[in-house]
Structures are given as C-alpha cells and as structure tokens.
Amino acid sequence: MYVIKKKAPKGDMEARKTMAGSVKKIVLAYSGGLDTSVILKWLQETYKAEVVAFIADVGQAEETEPARQKAIDTGACAVYCEDLAEEFAKEYVFPTMRANALYEGTYFLGTSVARPLIAKAQIDVLRKENADAVAHGATGKGNDQVRFELTYYALEPNVTIIAPWRDPKWDLISRTKMIDYAKAHGIPVPVTAKKPYSSDRNLLHISFEGGILEDPWSEPPDDMFLLTTDPRKAPDAPEYVEIDFEEGWPVAVNGERLSPAALMRKLNTFAGNHGVGRVDMVENRFVGMKSRGVYETPGGTVLYAAHRAVESITMDREVMLTRDQMSPKIAQLIYNGFWFSPEMRLMMSMVDKTQENVTGTARVKLYKGSCTIVGRKAPKSLYDAKISTFEEDEGAYQQADAGAFIRLNALRLRVRKNAGL
Numbered sequence: 001m002y003v004i005k006k007k008a009p010k011g012d013m014e015a016r017k018t019m020a021g022s023v024k025k026i027v028l029a030y031s032g033g034l035d036t037s038v039i040l041k042w043l044q045e046t047y048k049a050e051v052v053a054f055i056a057d058v059g060q061a062e063e064t065e066p067a068r069q070k071a072i073d074t075g076a077c078a079v080y081c082e083d084l085a086e087e088f089a090k091e092y093v094f095p096t097m098r099a100n101a102l103y104e105g106t107y108f109l110g111t112s113v114a115r116p117l118i119a120k121a122q123i124d125v126l127r128k129e130n131a132d133a134v135a136h137g138a139t140g141k142g143n144d145q146v147r148f149e150l151t152y153y154a155l156e157p158n159v160t161i162i163a164p165w166r167d168p169k170w171d172l173i174s175r176t177k178m179i180d181y182a183k184a185h186g187i188p189v190p191v192t193a194k195k196p197y198s199s200d201r202n203l204l205h206i207s208f209e210g211g212i213l214e215d216p217w218s219e220p221p222d223d224m225f226l227l228t229t230d231p232r233k234a235p236d237a238p239e240y241v242e243i244d245f246e247e248g249w250p251v252a253v254n255g256e257r258l259s260p261a262a263l264m265r266k267l268n269t270f271a272g273n274h275g276v277g278r279v280d281m282v283e284n285r286f287v288g289m290k291s292r293g294v295y296e297t298p299g300g301t302v303l304y305a306a307h308r309a310v311e312s313i314t315m316d317r318e319v320m321l322t323r324d325q326m327s328p329k330i331a332q333l334i335y336n337g338f339w340f341s342p343e344m345r346l347m348m349s350m351v352d353k354t355q356e357n358v359t360g361t362a363r364v365k366l367y368k369g370s371c372t373i374v375g376r377k378a379p380k381s382l383y384d385a386k387i388s389t390f391e392e393d394e395g396a397y398q399q400a401d402a403g404a405f406i407r408l409n410a411l412r413l414r415v416r417k418n419a420g421l
Contacts, residue, residue, distance in 0.1 A: 025077075025131040026162060027052045029122050029148065032067030033198075035137040037187050038178050039164050040074050043135060046169055047162070050077040051135075054125050056118040059085040059203025059261060074187055080125050084117055085203055089260030092117050092339075093204050097303055098248040098358075099351045100324060101331035106281045108297040108304070109334050110205030115144055116339035119151035126156065133160035140166045143286050147337035154340035197224070203264050205277075205297040216282050216292045227268060227296040231275035231369030238367035240374070241270050243306040245362075248355030250303060267299030274366040277301040286336045302371050306362035309376040313383045314357045323354045 026043055030036045030053035043051050053071035055064050064081045071079045092113045103109055119136075126134055134152055138144035145163055152159050164170045172178045182189050197211035206227055212218060222230060244252035251257055253266050271277055277298035285291050311320060326347050333344050360378025364371055386396040 023047050023049050023132045023160065023162070025050045025052065025129060026133045026135050027054055027122055027126045027129060027131045028076075028135045029118060029137065030055055030067065030071055030076075030079075031137075032070050033137075034175070034178055034182065034189060037070060037074060038172060038182050038185075039135065039137050040071060040076060041185050041187065042164060042170070042172070042181075043162065044075050046167075049132075052076065052078045052080065052125060052129050052131060054122050055079065055081045056121055057081065057083045057085060058088045058114050058117065059264070060201040062201070070188065074185075078129065082121055084121060085261040086259060088114060088117055088203055089264050093264065093300070094249060094260060095348060095351070096330075096334060097250075097300070097307055098355050099330045099348065100304070100308065100327045101334060102304075102327070103331040103335045104281070104283055105328075106279055107283060107293070107295065107331075107335075108205060108279075108300045109331060110202060110295060110297055110300070111200050111207050112143070112147065112335045112337075113204070113339070114202045115147035115337065116151045119148045120155060120340075123152060123155045123159070126159070133162050135162040135164065138163065138165065141285075141287065141289065143335065143337070146286055147339075150337040151340055201226075203261060203268075204300050205295050208294040209291065213292055213294060220280060220294050224294070225278065225296055227272045227298050228277055229273055229275045234273065234275040234368045238365050239270065239274060241267070241302065241364045241366060243267075243303070243362050243364065244360075245307060245310050246359050248307065248311075248358040250307070264299050264303075267302050271298030271302045271366060271371065272296075275369040276366055276371045278369070302364055302366070305371050305373055306364055307358070309362035309364075309373040310360040310378060311358050313376055313381045314360055314378045315354065316382070319354050323351060326350065 026047065026049050028036065028040055028043065028051050030040060032055070040051050040053060043049060053068075053076040055067050055071070057064055068079045068081055096109055096113050101109060103112070122134055125131075136145065136148045138148060140163070145166075149161055149163070152161055172181055179189050181187075197208050197213050199209075200207045208220065208224060213220060242254050243250055244255075250260075250263055253263055253270075258266060277296055277300065279295040279297065280292075281295075282290050282292045315323075330344070330347050330351070333339070333341060333347075338344055357380055359380065360376065362373060363375030365374045384396070386393055
C-alpha cells in the first residue's frame with residue numbers, strides 16, 4: 001500500500017467550515033475510469049468536500065500509478081493504493097471455488113466476489129482518514145451499488161453513503177453528458193465511440209457489458225476479448241496442466257507451489273493461450289432486470305474443473321450432494337452482495353467441513369477453447385478399482401446383493417401400483 005496526500009487549499013478549507021454539519025471528507029472507491037473520475041470532481045463541486053481516492057489493486061494487471069496521478073490531478077486530497085491481489089485470491093476467489101458457486105450455473109462471480117473486499121478496504125480508509133462518508137460510482141440500475149453498500153453497512157452500521165447516480169443533484173445521466181463534463185474539466189476520457197462498452201477486470205476475470213452488447217442477439221466483436229485467444233487461432237497442440245489441492249485449497253501448478261495470486265496468474269496464462277473461459281450470458285440482476293454480460297474467466301474455469309475432479313474421488317456421495325445443494329444459494333448470496341451476512345458464514349463453515357479430505361491432483365487438457373479433465377488422483381481416494389472393475393473383482397463386491405437392494409427401493413413403487421395409484 002502507498003498513500004499520497006496533499007494539503008487542501010485554504011479557500012477550500014474555509015468553504016467547508018461554512019457548511020455546518022455537512023460532509024467534509026469523502027472516501028471514494030476510485031478506478032480512474034470515466035465514471036469515478038467524473039464523480040471525484042463532482043463530489044468536490046457539489047459537497048464542497050475533500051475527496052480521498054481509494055484504489056484497490058485486485059489483480060487487474062494495470063499499473064496503479066496512472067490512476068493515482070489522475071486522481072491527484074483531478075483534485076483528490078489523498079490517494080490510497082492497496083495491493084489486495086493475494087487477499088482476493090486466498091480469501092475470496094478460493095472459498096467461492098471450494099463452494100462450487102456459479103451464479104445461474106454459468107457465471108464465476110468475478111465482479112461480485114471482488115466488491116466486498118474493495119468495500120471492506122474502503123471502510124478501513126474511512127477510519128484512518130476520520131472521513132465522514134464513503135462514495136462509489138455504481139449506477140442505480142446495477143448490482144454493484146448493493147454489493148458495496150451492504151458491505152459498508154455490515155462493517156460500519158452508521159456510515160454515510162453517497163451514491164451520485166441516485167443523488168437528486170446528479171444530472172450526468174448519460175455517457176455523453178459524462179464525457180462532456182470530463183472534457184470541460186480537463187479530465188482524460190477513456191471511453192471511445194470505437195469501443196462503447198464498459199469493462200471490469202481483476203485476477204479472476206474481465207467482464208464486458210453495455211453499449212453494443214445490450215442487444216442479446218448481437219455477437220461480441222472479436223477484438224473485444226483481452227484474456228483469451230480466439231479458439232480458432234489457439235495452438236494446434238493441446239497442453240496438459242496439473243493442479244494440486246490440499247483440503248480443497250489449490251497450492252501448486254505442474255508441481256510448483258505458488259502463492260494464491262501467482263497460481264491464478266499462471267492458470268490465466270495457460271488457459272488464456274488456449275482460448276478457455278469465454279462466457280456470454282443473460283443474467284438476472286438483483287434489482288430485478290435482466291442484463292447481458294460477456295466474461296473471460298480462463299484460470300477460474302480450469303480451477304473449478306480441476307477442483308471438481310479431485311472432489312469426485314475424495315468426497316462422500318451424500319456430503320457432495322449436500323454441498324451442491326448449498327452452491328446455488330451461496331452463489332446467489334455473493335451475487336447479491338451478502339458476503340458478510342450470518343447465513344454466508346454459516347454455509348461457508350459447512351463448506352470448510354466438506355473439504356477436509358479434498359487433497360489430490362487433477363490433470364487438465366487445454367485445447368482450442370475446451371478444458372477437459374483427463375486424470376485425477378488422491379492419497380486417500382474413495383475410488384476402489386477392485387470394487388468398480390468390470391473384470392473379476394475377487395469377491396470385493398457381491399453382485400447378488402443388488403437384487404435385494406433393488407427390491408427394497410422398489411417397495412413403495414409396488415405398493416402405489418397395487419393401490420391403483
């Protein structure tokens with residue numbers, strides 16, 4: 001983490017003093033993109049307050065220095081830049097993967113699972129700066145406003161929240177107006193007519209939405225994708241990757257032990273080179289509308305598949321079923337912003353219990369957009385070849401027992417039929 005502060009001009013300080021009881025210092029979740037760059041200046045002008053820019057590095061593979069400098073140039077009184085990549089992978093991505101949480105069976109929750117971490121770190125800055133409020137750039141139509149604010153309230157119940165897109169004083173209700181405002185205030189504009197869609201990137205994924213993607217019938221342009229090679233142009237030879245797990249936690253790739261963030265980066269490179277991890281879906285937002293999103297999750301796609309493969313030979317059938325019944329609910333909680341809820345803690349503690357024996361290795365084949373499990377092994381495997389073999393089993397399994405087993409399971413069916421039902 002590094003922090004840059006500058007002394008507020010005397011005139012600004014005097015202006016704040018004349019506004020008794022008003023917000024004097026705001027901590028803004030800042031990315032350096034169009035929305036938050038405009039909002040930083042708008043907060044200063046509207047609230048006559050100091051604005052602290054908080055930049056969270058969750059592995060977006062972009063230098064924070066340009067964003068830091070842009071925040072200072074736009075008038076931030078202080079800038080906090082925090083490297084959260086390791087914490088993001090270890091405490092957020094991996095637990096979500098261990099829960100096998102996929103929203104609506106498809107979305108790996110890349111944006112959803114990052115928001116509570118960013119909001120938590122933002123609250124830490126609020127306390128350090130003794131600030132009066134937190135602010136974010138999420139719109140009133142999206143999920144992120146809920147994710148940010150539920151976390152704020154869970155960690156700081158009496159916090160003051162400023163959401164410009166819902167503020168009656170906010171009149172920059174279109175991208176065009178925001179771009180005009182930015183130009184009028186000398187703020188560089190990152191959005192162009194050539195690529196009129198928004199994106200969010202972190203260690204787990206990159207998402208694209210809005211603009212030309214709002215037509216669910218329209219195919220995403222080829223040049224939009226950043227993390228994955230076009231499968232048609234991917235290598236003609238497959239690549240094999242082995243991933244080791246210990247109690248459900250990924251710890252090594254191809255025998256090399258890595259930190260959580262380094263492991264994710266390596267898998268992103270392997271899978272991305274082979275075009276693995278593209279998702280195009282229409283999802284149900286928490287606020288009630290449907291939204292089209294396009295995602296690239298190369299490393300996450302491989303990680304989920306490999307983890308599931310090791311589970312297949314190490315988890316008891318009923319334990320797996322119980323965990324899998326919780327998975328959609330856990331995904332929904334994450335998607336809707338309830339990471340710090342008591343029900344989330346309860347279910348994740350149950351997930352922890354299911355993972356105690358998930359230790360082993362999965363071998364994955366990457367080839368032209370596909371991720372295929374081709375091997376799995378574990379020191380305490382529940383797979384017994386002597387029992388499951390189609391060859392002679394040397395008495396390990398008594399096939400005659402199956403008859404009574406079937407008749408007992410058919411009993412209620414026979415009774416119903418005999419009763420004329």
